[in-house]
Amino acid sequence: MKFFIPILAVLLCLQLSSSAQYPNPSIIPQPQEMKVGKVTDNFTIVNNSTLVFISDSSLRPSAEFFINFIKKYYYLDLKLTTIADANRRNVINLFRENAAIESTNPEKYHLDVLSKSISIRSNSATGVFYGIQTLIQLLPPSAKPVPLQIRAVNIIDYPRFAYRGMHLDVSRHFFDVSFVKKYIDYLAMHKLNYFHWHLTDDHGWRIEIKKHPRLTTVGAWRDGSIIGLYPGKGNDGISHGGYYTQAEVKEVIKYAAERYITIIPEIEMPGHSMAVLAAYPELSTTPKLPKKVAETWGIFNKFNNVLLPSEQTFSFLEEVLTEVMALFPSPYVHIGGDECSKIWWKQSAFSQQLIKEKGLKDENGLQSYFIHRIEKFVNSKGKTIIGWDEILDGGLAPNAIVMSWRGEKGGIAAAKQKHKVIMTPENFMYFNHSQFLKDDSLTAARYLPLADVYNYDPVPPILTPAEAKYIWGAQGNLWTEYITNPAKVDYMLFPRLDALSEVLWSPKSKRNFPNFKERLQQQLKRYDMMQIKYSKRYSL
Numbered sequence: 001m002k003f004f005i006p007i008l009a010v011l012l013c014l015q016l017s018s019s020a021q022y023p024n025p026s027i028i029p030q031p032q033e034m035k036v037g038k039v040t041d042n043f044t045i046v047n048n049s050t051l052v053f054i055s056d057s058s059l060r061p062s063a064e065f066f067i068n069f070i071k072k073y074y075y076l077d078l079k080l081t082t083i084a085d086a087n088r089r090n091v092i093n094l095f096r097e098n099a100a101i102e103s104t105n106p107e108k109y110h111l112d113v114l115s116k117s118i119s120i121r122s123n124s125a126t127g128v129f130y131g132i133q134t135l136i137q138l139l140p141p142s143a144k145p146v147p148l149q150i151r152a153v154n155i156i157d158y159p160r161f162a163y164r165g166m167h168l169d170v171s172r173h174f175f176d177v178s179f180v181k182k183y184i185d186y187l188a189m190h191k192l193n194y195f196h197w198h199l200t201d202d203h204g205w206r207i208e209i210k211k212h213p214r215l216t217t218v219g220a221w222r223d224g225s226i227i228g229l230y231p232g233k234g235n236d237g238i239s240h241g242g243y244y245t246q247a248e249v250k251e252v253i254k255y256a257a258e259r260y261i262t263i264i265p266e267i268e269m270p271g272h273s274m275a276v277l278a279a280y281p282e283l284s285t286t287p288k289l290p291k292k293v294a295e296t297w298g299i300f301n302k303f304n305n306v307l308l309p310s311e312q313t314f315s316f317l318e319e320v321l322t323e324v325m326a327l328f329p330s331p332y333v334h335i336g337g338d339e340c341s342k343i344w345w346k347q348s349a350f351s352q353q354l355i356k357e358k359g360l361k362d363e364n365g366l367q368s369y370f371i372h373r374i375e376k377f378v379n380s381k382g383k384t385i386i387g388w389d390e391i392l393d394g395g396l397a398p399n400a401i402v403m404s405w406r407g408e409k410g411g412i413a414a415a416k417q418k419h420k421v422i423m424t425p426e427n428f429m430y431f432n433h434s435q436f437l438k439d440d441s442l443t444a445a446r447y448l449p450l451a452d453v454y455n456y457d458p459v460p461p462i463l464t465p466a467e468a469k470y471i472w473g474a475q476g477n478l479w480t481e482y483i484t485n486p487a488k489v490d491y492m493l494f495p496r497l498d499a500l501s502e503v504l505w506s507p508k509s510k511r512n513f514p515n516f517k518e519r520l521q522q523q524l525k526r527y528d529m530m531q532i533k534y535s536k537r538y539s540l
């Protein structure tokens, strides 16, 4: 008894220190199933000694992603091997093995951590990549811990939604290739699989089109931007612009593909076209009036941002889309369709004549005619259009996918018409709105706290189970009128991106905001390590 109490005390201390040193894993998004093992089964990464084994070459991007992460943040070297050895110790095994994963879901993975080895198994390279993202979150969230231990776990995981998206507006403010890649890494970390690249708008055209060079020589630049919150206090008179060459676009597509992210390019039409019209005024309803790339926000109905629905315009758009579709392997092209200032069609003799000739009801009918024509062209190249929910007005094109932003109404209507839907309602999915009340940094003057993102459910309860199947997923949008630099992107995006990832990936039954906020603390430490400048005020 004399010895028993001190021994007990020592054991207790050991237990406490190990639970402090090895807290339970905090994975975001929360996996479907996770069992935490014994601390003695933790795996230790050893410099120059730990191997990463890949069972086939398709897993190389996943292995390299992990090796580079360990090198960059923990300064340790791991070696890659393709030589199998069942007896090897101190190895991270990445397996693509159809037999082991009794699932047709290519995004599903199994992750098992033991002291001898780690294994990540999936029937696809995509699933293995998601396993790697989870493994990264099992690492301590600070650089140079000694030893570098990974907590023993068994995880079986797969996503709730097939479409998990995030958008970036590069028209209102331009972001260079190196930041776009970083943004893609943010998405990959959160197991998102679609990057919606908003490449054109009134405030700048951002992609090189070889057949129409004025889109970038003229349309990529504006002479100034309004100062402060719209309607603003004057104009800063500072030239702003930039664009991506086709070579750069290819580089970004490749980078995203190595992270299992499909890039959906958006080419806005028939509205939000002031940059196009500055370059090619003959495509406007008022070709004789001077045109400029927009310098103020809130364009809708105040300026003529609309393409004339002429044969010349359709030929021009087909040429643009031909180059865009050749560049992007994505089976989807976003054609915008939102906030078309139809009043300019009302005042245009050509547009009114076309409405009569085609037997259209009104300007909504003309918008529908416009989108139908573009859809036919895009479909003829084997691709599908996505459009903002205004494409419902006047009748939906037969194969279109609807992105519902003006609430869920459009998405519900589209699902009832058996069209695929991506939910992006602005009250829950617009990350350009402030994260907390009275944000002194300039933001769109609306409020979207973390809890509202977290508690959003993309499937409206009004839908029947059969209709709900058309809800493909959801997406966060980042409009950049007031987001002028990468640090501000971080500030607006994080930690709402974490909440979004859980909405899209985790089972609904496991969603729990207080528990999420606890897990978030580890993630924020990781962001500190990665120098991500997240907002430290993310609730009331």
Ligand code: ACM
Residues within 6 Å of the ligand: 338, 339, 388, 405
């Ligand atoms: C939008 O916010 N105009 C899609």
